Amino acid sequence: MKRISIQGSIGSFHDIAAHLYFEGEQIQIICCATFEQVFENIKRDPTVIGMVAIENTIAGSLLHNYELLRNSGTTVVGEHKLHIQHSICCLPEDDWDSISEVHSHPVALMQCRDFLANHPTLKAVEAEDTAGAAEYIKSNGCRGWAAICNSSAAKLYGMKVLEDHIEDNKHNFTRFLVISNPCKADFLRSLEVSNKSSMVFSLPHEEGSLSKVLTILSFYNINLTKIQSLPVIGHEWEYLFYVDVTYDNLTRYRQSIDAIIPLTKELKILGEYQDGKQTNI
Numbered sequence: 273m274k275r276i277s278i279q280g281s282i283g284s285f286h287d288i289a290a291h292l293y294f295e296g297e298q299i300q301i302i303c304c305a306t307f308e309q310v311f312e313n314i315k316r317d318p319t320v321i322g323m324v325a326i327e328n329t330i331a332g333s334l335l336h337n338y339e340l341l342r343n344s345g346t347t348v349v350g351e352h353k354l355h356i357q358h359s360i361c362c363l364p365e366d367d368w369d370s371i372s373e374v375h376s377h378p379v380a381l382m383q384c385r386d387f388l389a390n391h392p393t394l395k396a397v398e399a400e401d402t403a404g405a406a407e408y409i410k411s412n413g414c415r416g417w418a419a420i421c422n423s424s425a426a427k428l429y430g431m432k433v434l435e436d437h438i439e440d441n442k443h444n445f446t447r448f449l450v451i452s453n454p455c456k457a458d459f460l461r462s463l464e465v466s467n468k469s470s471m472v473f474s475l476p477h478e479e480g481s482l483s484k485v486l487t488i489l490s491f492y493n494i495n496l497t498k499i500q501s502l503p504v505i506g507h508e509w510e511y512l513f514y515v516d517v518t519y520d521n522l523t524r525y526r527q528s529i530d531a532i533i534p535l536t537k538e539l540k541i542l543g544e545y546q547d548g549k550q551t552n553i
Contacts, residue, residue, distance in 0.1 A: 277302040277313040277322045283403035283425030285354060289448040290323045292551050293352040305400055307337055311344045311451075318453035321460070322346065328356070328446045331379050333500050338472075338514050341451065341542060348470050348543020349460040350450035353550040357444075358384055359436040361406055361426035362418040368434060373397050375405040376420035384420055387438040394418070406431050445550065451543070466544045468497075468518045469525065473536035477510060485532050492528035494519050518547060 276299050278286035287301055302320065304310050310322045324341070327333045341348070358380055362371050374381075374388070375397045381388065388396055399405040403425035409417045410429040419431065426433050449470075452460055475481040489496060498516040519525040533539055 273298045273300055275300045275302055275317075275320050277304060277310045277320050279304050279307050279310055279324070280401040281404040281407050281425075283406070283421070283428045284401050285356060285403075285422065285446060286323050286325065286448065287403070288422065288424070289352045289354045289446075292354065293323070293350060293448070293450060293548075307340055311340050311346065314346055314451065314453055315344070318455055320452075321349075321456070322449075322451040323352075324449050324451060325446050326449050327498075328379065328383075328444070330383055330441055330444050335500075335502060338500065338502060341449070342472050342512075342514075342540065344451075345454070346451040347454045347457050348449050348545055349452050349457050350545045351468070351548035352448045352450070353445050353548055354448065355444065355550070355552040356383070356439065356446050357422060357437055358402075358420050358439045359423040359426055359433050360384075360387075360418050360420055360438055361423075361431035361433045363409065363413065363415060364430070364432045366415060366418070366432070370416055371418045371434075372416045374418040374420060375399045375409065377402050377405075380420050383439050383441070383444060386440040403428070447548070449543075450545075457543075461545050463522070463544060465546055466522065467520060468516065468547045469544045470514070470516050470542040471529075471539060472512055472514045472542060473532075473539040474504060474510060474512050475536060481535065482513070484535050488531045488535070489517060489528055492519075492524045492531070493521070494525060494528050514542075 276290045280286045313320045314322050373395045378398045380402050381396050402421035405419035406421045406429045423433050423436050495518045500514040501511040504510040
């Protein structure tokens with residue numbers, strides 16, 4: 273049985289993504305309050321696998337998770353892209369006319385901004401997790417409180433769904449990375465079928481330094497799918513570049529990496545894996 277460490281509660285989007293990625297397999301979910309705890313679990317027990325959100329099509333990148341990934345010593349072995357759908361739910365004895373607060377993760381609240389604007393009497397309150405908010409309201413009998421979470425989480429905790437699909441943008445997807453101790457990576461993915469890579473590097477503060485790297489990747493037919501820059505703390509105007517690429521020839525990809533190493537500083541491959549499936553729930 274695989275043990276999967278996630279940020280959030282049972283029924284959260286991390287939980288849903290983990291079950292979809294490992295569909296048909298027996299898994300045990302380890303719930304954590306923070307992403308730091310997810311990485312700490314893997315460090316403490318190398319057999320633990322992590323499922324970590326890294327970007328959302330509405331909210332953008334989770335910048336802190338990039339830093340955690342780079343510093344953790346873990347490697348990316350897979351990914352999953354999950355369609356995010358939100359509902360508002362409350363205790364069975366409550367209804368629209370009795371709720372005054374709505375609790376959820378800050379990103380979920382942001383993704384339902386238009387809905388909340390149309391219900392100005394509802395006070396938005398930030399929580400650690402979407403499903404966790406529903407669990408807390410149910411277990412503590414918080415009359416007058418509502419939660420924003422997926423409808424499956426609402427049903428799991430015996431909450432009443434007042435309205436489903438309340439997210440502002442229906443094209444709302446979150447990309448989750450599957451991470452593990454490098455010693456376990458070969459058991460979780462085959463390099464022969466990999467067609468995607470995540471890497472991070474810095475560049476000398478010289479004119480055209482990034483352009484040279486991108487030109488080489490293009491020459492080897494490597495497709496750049498994402499680039500995210502973060503400042504190097506303590507070094508003014510220097511940046512780390514987190515880059516995702518896809519490829520259809522493993523040999524050409526590795527040749528391209530060899531070619532850009534002399535142009536970069538501290539290049540680190542964060543993971544080589546298969547481009548993930550995109551699923552609706």
